[in-house]
Amino acid sequence: xxxxxxxxxxxxxxxxxxxxxxxxxxxxxxxxxxxxxxxxxxxxxxxxxxxxxxxxxxxxxxxxxxxxxxxxxxxxxxxxxxxxxxxxxxxxxxxxxxxxxxxxxxxxxxxxxxxxxxxxxxxxxxxxxxxxxxxxxxxxxxxxxxxxxxxxxxxxxxxxxxxxxxxxxxxxxxxxxxxxxxxxxxxxxxxxxxxxxxxxxxxxxxxxxxxxxxxxxxxxxxxxxxxxxxxx
Amino acid sequence: xxxxxxxxxxxxxxxxxxxxxxxxxxxxxxxxxxxxxxxxxxxxxxxxxxxxxxxxxxxxxxxxxxxxxxxxxxxxxxxxxxxxxxxxxxxxxxxxxxxxxxxxxxxxxxxxxxxxxxxxxxxxxxxxxxxxxxxxxxxxxxxxxxxxxxxxxxxxxxxxxxxxxxxxxxxxxxxxxxxxxxxxxxxxxxxxxxxxxxxxxxxxxxxxxxxxxxxxxxxxxxxxxxxxxxx
Numbered sequence: 449x450x451x452x453x454x455x456x457x458x459x460x461x462x463x464x465x466x467x468x469x470x471x472x473x474x475x476x477x478x479x480x481x482x483x484x485x486x487x488x489x490x491x492x493x494x495x496x497x498x499x500x501x502x503x504x505x506x507x508x509x510x511x512x513x514x515x516x517x518x519x520x521x522x523x524x525x526x527x528x529x530x531x532x533x534x535x536x537x538x539x540x541x542x543x544x545x546x547x548x549x550x551x552x553x554x555x556x557x558x559x560x561x562x563x564x565x566x567x568x569x570x571x572x573x574x575x576x577x578x579x580x581x582x583x584x585x586x587x588x589x590x591x592x593x594x595x596x597x598x599x600x601x602x603x604x605x606x607x608x609x610x611x612x613x614x615x616x617x618x619x620x621x622x623x624x625x626x627x628x629x630x631x632x633x634x635x636x637x638x639x640x641x642x643x644x645x646x647x648x649x650x651x652x653x654x655x656x657x658x659x660x661x662x663x664x665x666x667x668x669x670x671x672x673x674x675x676x677x678x679x680x
Numbered sequence: 681x682x683x684x685x686x687x688x689x690x691x692x693x694x695x696x697x698x699x700x701x702x703x704x705x706x707x708x709x710x711x712x713x714x715x716x717x718x719x720x721x722x723x724x725x726x727x728x729x730x731x732x733x734x735x736x737x738x739x740x741x742x743x744x745x746x747x748x749x750x751x752x753x754x755x756x757x758x759x760x761x762x763x764x765x766x767x768x769x770x771x772x773x774x775x776x777x778x779x780x781x782x783x784x785x786x787x788x789x790x791x792x793x794x795x796x797x798x799x800x801x802x803x804x805x806x807x808x809x810x811x812x813x814x815x816x817x818x819x820x821x822x823x824x825x826x827x828x829x830x831x832x833x834x835x836x837x838x839x840x841x842x843x844x845x846x847x848x849x850x851x852x853x854x855x856x857x858x859x860x861x862x863x864x865x866x867x868x869x870x871x872x873x874x875x876x877x878x879x880x881x882x883x884x885x886x887x888x889x890x891x892x893x894x895x896x897x898x899x900x901x902x903x904x905x906x907x908x909x910x911x
Contacts, residue, residue: 536690540683
């Protein structure tokens with residue numbers, strides 16, 4: 449469903465993506481793994497048409513309105529309440545406002561519905577951004593570092609929600625530098641380093657291929673073996 | 681239409697909670713009211729609507745440019761526009777919703793000025809005609825400044841000198857004929873000319889204001905092509 453074939457992106461002289469190819473199948477959780485600056489956000493920006501590529505082919509297999517997006521910057525209206533933020537998007541999507549409340553409930557923020565965004569913690573803001581991304585029940589969901597900076601309990605809550613969305617048929621494309629998260633959540637992962645895909649496949653297969661199975665699958669060991677670089 | 685209405689409603693709700701922007705629509709008529717009641721009305725040497733003339737030109741120039749550039753720069757800086765565009769909002773719908781709301785708010789403030797100035801119907805209509813056209817010009821200029829600025833601080837740094845020149849020139853022009861002649865190219869000076877003497881023809885002021893709008897639209901198109909709305 450989500451596909452990139454030999455995609456190239458340059459910023460001036462600097463080539464940030466080189467021949468990037470992968471495919472995420474419908475209904476799966478696809479993880480794009482790599483350290484900061486590897487090109488993960490650039491790939492999301494290209495797939496969501498916020499940025500043009502300089503070569504290659506890409507598609508998401510969904511109309512723009514069937515896409516949900518959560519970026520590293522939340523873009524929330526800080527003076528408005530949680531529910532007011534979601535109601536704006538309910539009106540734009542032309543869906544009933546009760547769906548905004550349901551989305552808030554699904555991320556556990558119903559009690560903070562009337563709180564202004566600037567009074568929320570980082571974790572709560574991330575959950576609100578996720579609620580905005582899923583409220584119109586998108587077929588494809590792009591999540592850029594969805595749990596970065598969150599405490600383990602909040603991260604677990606978001607993991608459960610992502611799994612639930614996938615069970616309901618959504619294709620989830622997430623970027624992370626948290627290998628444990630990738631092993632736990634993703635059906636398929638691609639390892640990105642300096643703008644190149646250096647390995648891809650189901651996490652278990654990748655770890656097996658590189659003899660990196662301890663008591664749990666050790667994707668991080670694979671990444672270090674392939675690149676010599678440790679993830680922060 | 682649905683998206684434009686949603687953006688319009690968002691801007692209305694957001695402005696009601698944003699004192700920095702809200703004050704721009706309140707302070708100038710408030711000052712005009714107080715000065716008219718305390719200074720102009722009891723003093724026979726001062727025309728009754730002197731402060732309305734002064735403050736309405738400053739509002740049209742300074743207040744609206746500052747408010748519009750702040751709103752655009754904030755939405756771009758916080759990347760809120762990216763999410764709107766992903767949700768299917770077209771740039772022209774965002775511009776129509778935001779510009780439409782600011783035009784309505786500017787018109788409401790202009791109507792308050794007309795009430796403070798105690799204008800008769802004919803004068804009020806003339807006043808509103810130049811104010812609404814001037815408001816449209818300020819919104820276009822403010823939007824261009826907002827788009828050319830990377831963040832709200834830059835919008836203030838860039839917009840303040842522009843709005844001070846455009847907004848205060850009519851006041852300075854009152855003291856010097858040469859400055860008054862030069863200031864004639866600004867739409868705010870034309871607002872001043874009409875409000876000072878309602879018997880003048882609207883043709884020349886409206887022509888100058890329209891010419892200003894054409895120039896601002898050119899700047900707006902340049903800013904849009906250069907930076908767009910995504911930030």
